[in-house]
Amino acid sequence: QKEVEQNSGPLSVPEGAIASLNCTYSDRVSQSFFWYRQYSGKSPELIMSIYSNGDKEDGRFTAQLNKASQYVSLLIRDSQPSDSATYLCAVASGGGADGLTFGKGTHLIIQP
Amino acid sequence: KAGVTQTPRYLIKTRGQQVTLSCSPISGHRSVSWYQQTPGQGLQFLFEYFSETQRNKGNFPGRFSGRQFSNSRSEMNVSTLELGDSALYLCASSLGTGVTGELFFGEGSRLTVL
Numbered sequence: 001q002k003e004v005e006q007n008s009g010p011l012s013v014p015e016g017a018i019a020s021l022n023c024t025y026s027d028r029v030s031q032s033f034f035w036y037r038q039y040s041g042k043s044p045e046l047i048m049s050i051y052s053n054g055d056k057e058d059g060r061f062t063a064q065l066n067k068a069s070q071y072v073s074l075l076i077r078d079s080q081p082s083d084s085a086t087y088l089c090a091v092a093s094g095g096g097a098d099g100l101t102f103g104k105g106t107h108l109i110i111q112p
Numbered sequence: 113k114a115g116v117t118q119t120p121r122y123l124i125k126t127r128g129q130q131v132t133l134s135c136s137p138i139s140g141h142r143s144v145s146w147y148q149q150t151p152g153q154g155l156q157f158l159f160e161y162f163s164e165t166q167r168n169k170g171n172f173p174g175r176f177s178g179r180q181f182s183n184s185r186s187e188m189n190v191s192t193l194e195l196g197d198s199a200l201y202l203c204a205s206s207l208g209t210g211v212t213g214e215l216f217f218g219e220g221s222r223l224t225v226l
Contacts, residue, residue, distance in 0.1 A: 034215075043202055043217035044155070088155065099145060099157030099168050100215070 002027040004091050006103035014111050019076040021106050023089030026070070032092040033065055035074045038105065039085045048074060079110045114139065116205050116218035124224045130191040133221045137184050137205030143167075144186040145215065146178060149200040158201075161186055190223075198225045 003026040013019040021035075032051055036044035048063040050056045050072070056063045062075040072091075076083055086105040093101075117136040125131050137144050146158040157170035161180035178188040184205075190197055200222050204215040 036215075043219050044215075045217065046214050049214065090155075099147075099160055099170055101157070102147075102155035104154035 002101045004103035006106045009107040010109050012109045019079045021074040021087050023072045025091045030091045033072045034090040036088040037085045081110045084110045118218035122222050132189045135186045135203030141205035143206045145204045146188050147202045193225045
């Protein structure tokens with residue numbers, strides 16, 4: 001049973017600070033990792049993908065991957081109230097037979 | 113460029129009935145994936161179609177089925193509805209196969225089973 005674990009939160013962060021979201025996964029052969037953002041009542045939208053160990057930066061977002069520790073994280077710098085949403089971590093195994101496995105998400109609240 | 117379109121957006125059914133949901137992917141996208149989202153289980157993978165062929169299937173009973181047409185539009189069907197089938201059903205399209213590509217989700221079809 002492939003699992004993706006996230007702290008459900010809510011995670012409360014002051015405006016302008018760094019928000020740190022974490023995710024662990026159980027399937028050691030996983031190769032593709034994604035972060036999706038879901039606003040209340042809306043559908044998920046992709047914000048970051050990462051495939052190799054290390055950091056990947058895109059604007060205010062940085063994804064970090066450590067395959068040895070089976071750990072993925074998302075950093076949001078200069079957090080804005082508009083970043084308040086649920087962040088979903090998704091993992092794909094090499095063969096892709098099970099589609100994307102999603103965590104249940106972390107509810108992030110940016111306090112003005 | 114139009115996004116992923118799902119119809120109907122909302123529907124109410126009773127136990128034992130069946131339902132068909134429709135998804136039109138982004139133009140040029142050949143992969144369509146379906147997910148079920150519930151508060152308790154989160155997002156769960158149902159199946160993926162690529163060029164009219166079911167490529168992957170999640171751990172759902174046979175009551176859940178789908179198909180993809182030559183224009184990449186997809187439908188999913190749930191037969192003999194149960195109360196536990198009440199959920200948001202999300203369709204996502206991608207250029208390549210859904211597992212390695214970027215998924216673009218539709219707004220979803222919210223099914224309530226009474």
